């Protein structure tokens with residue numbers, strides 16, 4: 001057995017410039033300083049700090065396995081430091097995603113989003129990390145399904161003997177906090193029956209069936225469910241391993257050529273197209289969006305992060321971006337109406353219920369005559 005390396009992405013929104021747009025460079029520098037010191041002390045092997053929209057992304061490699069208090073504590077410290085900068089500069093929503101003052105061993109349930117994948121490095125270990133803003137973890141359901149279970153997307157499912165048996169999906173129910181393992185292709189329709197409800201059922205992990213190799217991990221934290229109130233959107237991340245018996249990089253990127261509708265966007269309350277963008281466009285503007293995603297390509301070499309390459313920085317995705325803009329325009333024309341605005345179940349976790357609360361005593365039973373009388377009484381005052 002070779003050495004095990006863990007790739008951890010821990011992300012949080014701890015304040016940004018000009019609303020929920022993007023972090024200040026000094027915040028990224030503060031987080032970088034903390035991780036650089038940890039690298040010097042051999043707590044982590046390597047790291048990279050970036051952002052998508054207003055979310056700071058800590059990408060780290062280490063030998064400590066998933067959910068390790070040293071790694072989570074380090075991320076917490078980096079976010080605290082970036083929050084301090086945000087407070088000094090009076091940035092917007094300083095410390096937004098840090099739901100607790102004190103760290104208690106693990107950032108899960110404390111606000112930040114987490115995707116961690118422990119691996120035995122293959123001879124070459126190509127990996128893609130995805131980072132999204134203004135959307136929820138279920139936004140990954142459709143692309144992950146297409147990558148690992150749709151032969152019209154992934155030719156390797158048909159052609160490559162190592163993939164031909166299919167993959168095992170772990171689907172997580174965010175409301176019940178439990179998950180189920182399901183096999184594709186044989187249980188594909190059952191998988192789809194669940195993950196077509198992306199606000200509740202989220203693909204959390206995918207394993208290659210032939211040898212149980214862990215191929216993908218998605219962050220499943222739903223910030224508003226954790227906080228019990230509207231805080232911001234979850235802005236999920238994912239790690240997908242590529243090539244040599246796994247989907248090729250091009251097969252992993254392919255589903256993102258369709259800018260599918262996801263929940264999030266303005267006030268976490270609207271459906272909009274997920275737009276794949278290069279890092280330089282990883283900041284939201286129009287109606288605080290549209291929701292965006294970047295894809296960073298890496299090779300992991302004895303834990304060293306070789307990269308990133310900015311995978312959506314390609315004219316091949318120009319048409320997708322144009323289509324996303326057209327869809328954004330179409331959806332925007334609906335204003336406050338569904339299906340642009342989310343449905344009532346999803347709106348439960350936004351600020352709308354407090355508006356509706358004000359109206360609750362003004363509803364009257366619809367017995368026509370009495371209603372007309374009551375209205376005429378009200379109007380005559």
Ligand SMILES: O=C(COP(=O)(O)O)[C@@H](O)[C@H](O)[C@H](O)COP(=O)(O)O
Pocket residue numbers: 013019020053054093096133134231232233234235264265266267268287288
């Ligand atoms: O979705 C949004 C922020 O989500 P985020 O923090 O990026 O997860 C924004 O659209 C805000 O909801 C919007 O700008 C209003 O913000 P507040 O004035 O309520 O802070």
